[in-house]
Amino acid sequence: MTDEQFIATAGGGILYDASRLSKPGAELFSRSQWAARGALEEIAGGRSSIALLNVAVWPGLQDGSSSSPGVEGARWVLRHYRRGGFVAKLSQDSYLWTGAGRTRSFAEWRLLAELRRRGLPVPAPIAAHYVRGLLTYRADLITELLPGARTLADLITGRDLPEAGWSAVGRTIAAFHREGVHHADLNANNILLGANGADVYLLDFDRGRIEARGAWEQVVIARLRRSLEKIKGQRADVRFGEREWNWLQVGLAS
Template identity: 65%
Template sequence: MLQVRGERLELLYMLAISEGQLRTAGGGILYDTSRLRKPGAELFDVEHWRAEGSLQEIAGGRASIAVVGSGEQRWVLRHYRRGGLIARISRDRYFWLGEARTRSFAEWRLLAELRRRGLPVPAPVAARYVRGALTYTADLITEYLPDCRTLADAITGAQLPAEQWSIVGKTIAAFHREGVHHADLNAHNILIEHAVAPRVYLLDFDRGRIEARGSWEQDVLARLRRSLEKTKAQRSAVAFTAEQWAWLMAGYE
């Protein structure tokens, strides 16, 4: 595994994602050939990692996330799950519309493109789908970002300094300049490094896309603001008011 130290090396590293593809019984795997030699289905199986003793934790809103591996080599495993009413019909099955349109392949490729453009997202490691008759299930593995917390957690029981709100705004602006439309930018899909001048990452690019700039940018900001308000309503001691939002917007503009 390449050790990454310093911005220059990291930039080279970000450019190094190369796409490989494998067919499996009833499905397919997309992966970064610079990180994996011959990925098997077991990589996506939480029980495999548990048996190896390298299952770190399972968390996430819909309990679909596992952190696996150890040391420098930690990954986040996500099984795609449906939300909303349709989840009553099927928890994790999606209609098959072709391989390129599977949730996992689409997100893997978008993340790879965002890394190529130098945007702060976790590196995509591997994606897969498993077919049913008219449907499929999907999984994604990304690189675990260490020493981070979500924006929601960063403002719970603590104040996020104005400069850090501003970095959040700046980061969102960098994505919008590239036409990157995040379909669900909320306070849990933003990670902030534990540092004085932290790096800020955006996560969870399911259904995200790159498109022409437009009024959607304001919708994304409005959605994030609603999410921050919701976090405040749900939790106690959340430091979020119009003042904080103005700090974020100052960075955005």
């Protein structure tokens, strides 16, 4: 169970899981601090907002159980919230301040905690951060890396994903929809499959929410279909077509 705690920082605040961390500071979200410890690995994608962190070297971790993220080899994902599209030309990473609870990072952290409480397969939220300006704020989120998992986009590039894998993706999306979980940007890069090909996880719940079931579910599915078609047009040898989509639909209906 996530132990939610808040701590104020200079010009901002941190929401964190006290079972994972002990009174973190703003330096936890500093890439330069992680790089100085030789524990930062930048990765492409998401408008260069993502970095992998080797958490074994970080002080202040809670390590009272075998599931602690402080064990050797464990990693976290640090994401800095950045804008896309036309708005990014005006401000790459600033958002209008409307209160701490409505910051992108705090809202996503709390949604992930709730989804895990409901038994849904999402990464564990570690810590969320915001720093205020006069009327705006910037934000970061740290989640646990799912070891051995790969994106659906990568798994269908140059190889076939079996029917069982596509059906598992459909069943997983259906499980989220039964709980009224509206993913704002479900695409082939936000779906992970575990090394066994059966475990499926959803990522990136920025602007996600829980609401009454309705027509939005088909909008989410249509967005996923468009992302698969887009990847097929961008990459060579992507194994996706009507057969695979029908397999996913079977999982959705089960």
